[in-house]
Amino acid sequence: MRASILLIFLDGFGLGAGNRDNPLYRHGVPSLEHLLGVKLIDGSIVATNRAVLLGIDAQLGVEGIPQSATGQTSLLTGKNAQALLGYHLPAFPNDQLIKIIEQYSLLKQLSAAGLGATFANSYTEAYFKRERNLHSVTTHCVRAAGIPYRMTADLLRNDAVYWDITRDSLVGKPGPAVTAVDPFDAGRHLTCIAGTHDFVLFECFEPDLIGHATDCEAANRFLRKLDRFFSGILSAMNDALSVVICSDHGNFEDLGSGAHTRNRVPLIVIGPAAPSFTDVEKIDQVATTVQRYLTDS
Secondary structure, rough: OOOOOEEEOOOOOOOOOOOOOOOHHHOOOHHHHHHHOEEEOOOOOOOOOEEEEEEOOOOOOOOOOOOOHHHHHHHOOOOOOOHHHHOOOOOOHHHHHHHHHHHHHHHHHHHHHOEEEEEOEOOHHHHHHHOOOOOOOOHHHHHHHOHHHHHHHHHHHOOOOOOOOOOOOOOOOOOOOOOOOOOHHHHHHHHHHHHOOOOOEEEEEEHHHHHHOOOOOHHHHHHHHHHHHHHHHHHHHOOOOOEEEOOEEEEOOOOOOOOOOOOEEEEEEEOHHHHEEEEEEEEEHHHHHHHHHHHHO
16 A cells, blocks of 8 residues: 555644643643643654654744744745745745745645645635635645646535535535535545545644634634544544644644744654654755655655
Protein backbone atom coordinates (compact mmCIF):
# COMPACT_ATOMS: atom_id res chain seq x y z
CA MET A 1 0.00 0.00 0.00
CA ARG A 2 1.44 3.35 -1.08
CA ALA A 3 2.28 6.00 1.54
CA SER A 4 -0.08 8.98 1.69
CA ILE A 5 -0.50 12.13 3.76
CA LEU A 6 -3.57 14.07 4.83
CA LEU A 7 -2.54 17.59 5.85
CA ILE A 8 -5.11 19.37 8.01
CA PHE A 9 -4.46 23.09 8.27
CA LEU A 10 -6.19 24.69 11.28
CA ASP A 11 -5.98 28.47 10.97
CA GLY A 12 -5.04 30.32 14.17
CA PHE A 13 -4.48 27.20 16.29
CA GLY A 14 -1.55 27.67 18.67
CA LEU A 15 -0.10 26.03 21.75
CA GLY A 16 -0.81 28.24 24.75
CA ALA A 17 -0.42 28.20 28.50
CA GLY A 18 -2.36 25.90 30.82
CA ASN A 19 -4.82 28.54 32.04
CA ARG A 20 -8.51 29.47 31.91
CA ASP A 21 -8.11 31.57 28.75
CA ASN A 22 -6.99 28.53 26.78
CA PRO A 23 -9.87 26.29 25.63
CA LEU A 24 -7.35 23.65 24.60
CA TYR A 25 -6.37 23.37 28.26
CA ARG A 26 -9.86 23.64 29.75
CA HIS A 27 -11.70 21.41 27.27
CA GLY A 28 -9.19 20.02 24.80
CA VAL A 29 -9.57 17.46 22.01
CA PRO A 30 -10.02 14.08 23.77
CA SER A 31 -9.52 11.92 20.67
CA LEU A 32 -6.07 13.42 20.09
CA GLU A 33 -5.17 13.68 23.77
CA HIS A 34 -5.95 9.99 24.30
CA LEU A 35 -3.75 9.02 21.37
CA LEU A 36 -0.90 11.39 22.26
CA GLY A 37 -1.15 11.05 26.04
CA VAL A 38 -0.80 14.81 26.64
CA LYS A 39 -2.78 18.07 26.47
CA LEU A 40 -2.33 20.31 23.42
CA ILE A 41 -0.55 23.07 25.34
CA ASP A 42 2.83 24.75 25.31
CA GLY A 43 5.65 22.42 26.32
CA SER A 44 3.91 19.15 25.39
CA ILE A 45 6.17 16.90 23.33
CA VAL A 46 5.55 13.42 21.94
CA ALA A 47 7.86 11.44 19.66
CA THR A 48 7.10 7.80 18.90
CA ASN A 49 7.11 5.65 15.76
CA ARG A 50 3.41 6.40 15.20
CA ALA A 51 2.78 9.79 16.79
CA VAL A 52 4.53 13.16 17.05
CA LEU A 53 3.55 16.38 18.79
CA LEU A 54 5.91 19.33 18.60
CA GLY A 55 5.55 23.05 19.13
CA ILE A 56 7.07 24.72 16.08
CA ASP A 57 7.96 28.34 15.34
CA ALA A 58 5.60 30.51 13.26
CA GLN A 59 7.51 33.79 13.57
CA LEU A 60 10.43 32.70 11.37
CA GLY A 61 12.92 35.29 12.58
CA VAL A 62 10.82 38.33 11.66
CA GLU A 63 9.77 40.88 14.29
CA GLY A 64 6.06 41.32 14.92
CA ILE A 65 3.07 39.05 15.27
CA PRO A 66 2.62 36.23 12.75
CA GLN A 67 -0.18 36.71 10.23
CA SER A 68 -2.20 34.58 7.84
CA ALA A 69 -0.96 35.45 4.34
CA THR A 70 2.73 35.03 5.13
CA GLY A 71 2.23 32.15 7.57
CA GLN A 72 0.12 30.11 5.17
CA THR A 73 2.51 30.78 2.30
CA SER A 74 5.44 29.57 4.42
CA LEU A 75 3.51 26.51 5.59
CA LEU A 76 2.32 25.44 2.13
CA THR A 77 5.38 26.30 0.02
CA GLY A 78 8.35 25.63 2.29
CA LYS A 79 9.67 29.15 1.72
CA ASN A 80 10.11 31.72 4.49
CA ALA A 81 7.59 34.23 3.17
CA GLN A 82 7.95 36.46 6.24
CA ALA A 83 11.67 36.87 5.65
CA LEU A 84 11.23 37.38 1.91
CA LEU A 85 8.78 40.24 2.53
CA GLY A 86 10.50 41.50 5.66
CA TYR A 87 7.22 41.63 7.59
CA HIS A 88 4.12 39.60 8.48
CA LEU A 89 1.24 40.12 6.03
CA PRO A 90 -2.37 39.47 7.14
CA ALA A 91 -5.35 38.16 5.18
CA PHE A 92 -4.75 37.60 1.46
CA PRO A 93 -1.40 37.17 -0.31
CA ASN A 94 0.00 40.11 -2.27
CA ASP A 95 1.69 39.85 -5.69
CA GLN A 96 5.04 38.87 -4.16
CA LEU A 97 3.52 36.00 -2.22
CA ILE A 98 1.41 34.88 -5.17
CA LYS A 99 4.61 34.52 -7.22
CA ILE A 100 6.09 32.31 -4.48
CA ILE A 101 2.92 30.21 -4.37
CA GLU A 102 2.80 29.87 -8.16
CA GLN A 103 6.29 28.42 -8.15
CA TYR A 104 6.52 26.47 -4.91
CA SER A 105 2.97 25.43 -3.89
CA LEU A 106 3.16 21.99 -2.29
CA LEU A 107 0.18 20.89 -4.38
CA LYS A 108 2.05 21.94 -7.53
CA GLN A 109 5.34 20.32 -6.53
CA LEU A 110 3.69 17.00 -5.74
CA SER A 111 1.56 17.05 -8.90
CA ALA A 112 4.68 17.78 -10.98
CA ALA A 113 6.35 14.77 -9.35
CA GLY A 114 3.55 12.55 -10.63
CA LEU A 115 1.74 12.21 -7.31
CA GLY A 116 -2.01 12.53 -6.87
CA ALA A 117 -2.56 15.74 -4.91
CA THR A 118 -5.85 17.49 -4.15
CA PHE A 119 -7.55 20.15 -2.03
CA ALA A 120 -10.49 18.54 -0.22
CA ASN A 121 -12.42 21.76 0.51
CA SER A 122 -15.48 22.48 -1.61
CA TYR A 123 -16.25 25.85 -3.14
CA THR A 124 -19.66 27.30 -3.88
CA GLU A 125 -20.67 28.57 -7.30
CA ALA A 126 -21.21 31.99 -5.68
CA TYR A 127 -17.56 32.14 -4.64
CA PHE A 128 -16.37 32.51 -8.23
CA LYS A 129 -19.01 35.14 -9.03
CA ARG A 130 -17.76 37.59 -6.41
CA GLU A 131 -16.82 41.05 -7.60
CA ARG A 132 -13.65 41.23 -5.54
CA ASN A 133 -10.73 39.25 -6.89
CA LEU A 134 -9.06 38.28 -3.61
CA HIS A 135 -8.22 34.67 -2.94
CA SER A 136 -6.74 32.80 -0.01
CA VAL A 137 -3.34 31.15 -0.06
CA THR A 138 -4.98 27.74 -0.39
CA THR A 139 -6.98 28.82 -3.43
CA HIS A 140 -3.82 30.16 -5.07
CA CYS A 141 -2.16 26.82 -4.28
CA VAL A 142 -4.91 24.98 -6.16
CA ARG A 143 -4.64 27.42 -9.08
CA ALA A 144 -0.87 27.01 -9.23
CA ALA A 145 -1.19 23.22 -9.39
CA GLY A 146 -3.80 23.36 -12.14
CA ILE A 147 -5.97 20.80 -10.34
CA PRO A 148 -9.79 20.90 -10.28
CA TYR A 149 -11.71 22.78 -7.62
CA ARG A 150 -14.16 20.68 -5.65
CA MET A 151 -17.64 22.18 -5.84
CA THR A 152 -21.02 21.80 -4.12
CA ALA A 153 -21.88 18.81 -6.31
CA ASP A 154 -18.79 17.04 -4.95
CA LEU A 155 -19.82 17.96 -1.41
CA LEU A 156 -23.27 16.46 -1.91
CA ARG A 157 -21.59 13.22 -3.07
CA ASN A 158 -19.47 13.31 0.12
CA ASP A 159 -16.41 13.75 -2.10
CA ALA A 160 -15.45 17.05 -0.46
CA VAL A 161 -15.55 18.67 2.99
CA TYR A 162 -16.66 22.23 3.70
CA TRP A 163 -14.37 24.55 5.67
CA ASP A 164 -16.68 24.47 8.72
CA ILE A 165 -16.63 20.64 8.69
CA THR A 166 -20.39 20.19 9.22
CA ARG A 167 -21.71 22.34 6.31
CA ASP A 168 -23.82 24.36 8.78
CA SER A 169 -22.85 27.67 7.19
CA LEU A 170 -24.30 26.46 3.85
CA VAL A 171 -27.68 25.38 5.17
CA GLY A 172 -30.46 27.61 3.85
CA LYS A 173 -28.18 29.55 1.51
CA PRO A 174 -28.95 30.12 -2.20
CA GLY A 175 -27.89 27.32 -4.50
CA PRO A 176 -28.23 23.55 -4.23
CA ALA A 177 -29.93 22.44 -1.01
CA VAL A 178 -27.34 21.39 1.56
CA THR A 179 -28.01 19.65 4.86
CA ALA A 180 -25.62 19.46 7.78
CA VAL A 181 -23.53 16.36 8.45
CA ASP A 182 -22.17 14.92 11.66
CA PRO A 183 -18.49 15.88 12.09
CA PHE A 184 -17.64 12.19 12.59
CA ASP A 185 -19.02 11.47 9.12
CA ALA A 186 -17.16 14.48 7.67
CA GLY A 187 -13.95 13.00 9.07
CA ARG A 188 -14.64 9.70 7.38
CA HIS A 189 -15.43 11.49 4.10
CA LEU A 190 -12.06 13.26 4.29
CA THR A 191 -10.21 10.01 5.00
CA CYS A 192 -11.99 8.41 2.05
CA ILE A 193 -10.65 11.16 -0.23
CA ALA A 194 -7.18 10.50 1.18
CA GLY A 195 -7.60 6.83 0.24
CA THR A 196 -7.53 7.73 -3.45
CA HIS A 197 -4.72 10.32 -3.40
CA ASP A 198 -1.09 10.54 -2.33
CA PHE A 199 -1.64 13.94 -0.72
CA VAL A 200 -4.76 15.72 0.49
CA LEU A 201 -4.95 19.23 1.95
CA PHE A 202 -7.89 20.39 4.07
CA GLU A 203 -8.31 23.88 5.57
CA CYS A 204 -10.50 24.97 8.50
CA PHE A 205 -10.31 28.65 9.48
CA GLU A 206 -13.00 28.54 12.17
CA PRO A 207 -10.52 28.58 15.10
CA ASP A 208 -9.10 31.90 13.90
CA LEU A 209 -12.60 33.41 13.65
CA ILE A 210 -13.41 32.23 17.17
CA GLY A 211 -10.11 33.51 18.52
CA HIS A 212 -10.74 36.99 17.14
CA ALA A 213 -14.27 36.97 18.59
CA THR A 214 -13.03 35.70 22.00
CA ASP A 215 -16.17 33.58 22.11
CA CYS A 216 -15.76 30.92 24.82
CA GLU A 217 -19.01 29.11 24.01
CA ALA A 218 -18.16 28.98 20.32
CA ALA A 219 -14.72 27.64 21.25
CA ASN A 220 -16.27 24.85 23.32
CA ARG A 221 -18.66 23.94 20.50
CA PHE A 222 -15.82 23.94 17.99
CA LEU A 223 -13.67 21.65 20.12
CA ARG A 224 -16.52 19.16 20.48
CA LYS A 225 -16.95 19.26 16.71
CA LEU A 226 -13.22 18.93 16.10
CA ASP A 227 -13.02 15.97 18.48
CA ARG A 228 -15.72 14.07 16.57
CA PHE A 229 -14.10 15.09 13.27
CA PHE A 230 -10.76 13.62 14.31
CA SER A 231 -12.50 10.56 15.74
CA GLY A 232 -14.03 9.95 12.31
CA ILE A 233 -10.66 10.39 10.61
CA LEU A 234 -8.86 8.05 13.00
CA SER A 235 -11.57 5.41 12.69
CA ALA A 236 -11.13 5.24 8.92
CA MET A 237 -7.34 5.47 8.55
CA ASN A 238 -5.45 2.69 6.79
CA ASP A 239 -1.93 1.65 7.75
CA ALA A 240 -0.28 3.67 4.94
CA LEU A 241 -1.98 7.00 5.72
CA SER A 242 -0.39 9.65 7.93
CA VAL A 243 -2.36 12.62 9.25
CA VAL A 244 -0.42 15.87 9.68
CA ILE A 245 -2.03 18.74 11.61
CA CYS A 246 -0.50 22.21 11.69
CA SER A 247 -1.28 25.94 11.74
CA ASP A 248 -0.01 29.28 10.50
CA HIS A 249 -0.06 31.20 13.80
CA GLY A 250 -1.64 31.20 17.24
CA ASN A 251 -4.93 32.85 18.28
CA PHE A 252 -7.58 30.35 19.44
CA GLU A 253 -5.44 29.26 22.42
CA ASP A 254 -5.70 32.69 24.09
CA LEU A 255 -9.29 33.89 24.26
CA GLY A 256 -8.24 36.67 26.59
CA SER A 257 -6.73 38.74 23.79
CA GLY A 258 -8.66 38.42 20.51
CA ALA A 259 -5.43 38.87 18.58
CA HIS A 260 -2.89 36.59 16.95
CA THR A 261 -0.13 35.38 19.26
CA ARG A 262 3.57 34.67 19.04
CA ASN A 263 3.00 31.19 20.46
CA ARG A 264 4.37 28.13 18.80
CA VAL A 265 1.88 26.13 16.77
CA PRO A 266 1.31 22.38 16.99
CA LEU A 267 2.78 19.95 14.54
CA ILE A 268 0.91 16.70 15.08
CA VAL A 269 1.70 13.65 12.97
CA ILE A 270 -0.17 10.38 13.35
CA GLY A 271 0.84 7.35 11.31
CA PRO A 272 3.97 5.88 9.71
CA ALA A 273 5.38 9.28 8.66
CA ALA A 274 5.75 10.41 12.28
CA PRO A 275 9.52 9.71 12.59
CA SER A 276 10.20 11.80 9.47
CA PHE A 277 8.89 14.95 11.20
CA THR A 278 10.75 14.81 14.52
CA ASP A 279 13.37 17.35 13.41
CA VAL A 280 10.90 19.97 12.15
CA GLU A 281 11.30 23.22 14.10
CA LYS A 282 9.51 25.84 11.96
CA ILE A 283 6.39 26.06 9.82
CA ASP A 284 8.42 26.57 6.63
CA GLN A 285 9.90 23.07 7.07
CA VAL A 286 6.56 21.25 6.93
CA ALA A 287 6.00 21.31 3.16
CA THR A 288 9.52 20.17 2.33
CA THR A 289 9.25 17.32 4.85
CA VAL A 290 5.92 16.20 3.36
CA GLN A 291 7.40 16.31 -0.13
CA ARG A 292 10.53 14.39 0.88
CA TYR A 293 8.53 11.70 2.65
CA LEU A 294 6.12 11.14 -0.23
CA THR A 295 8.71 11.19 -3.01
CA ASP A 296 11.04 8.85 -1.10
CA SER A 297 8.31 6.37 -0.13
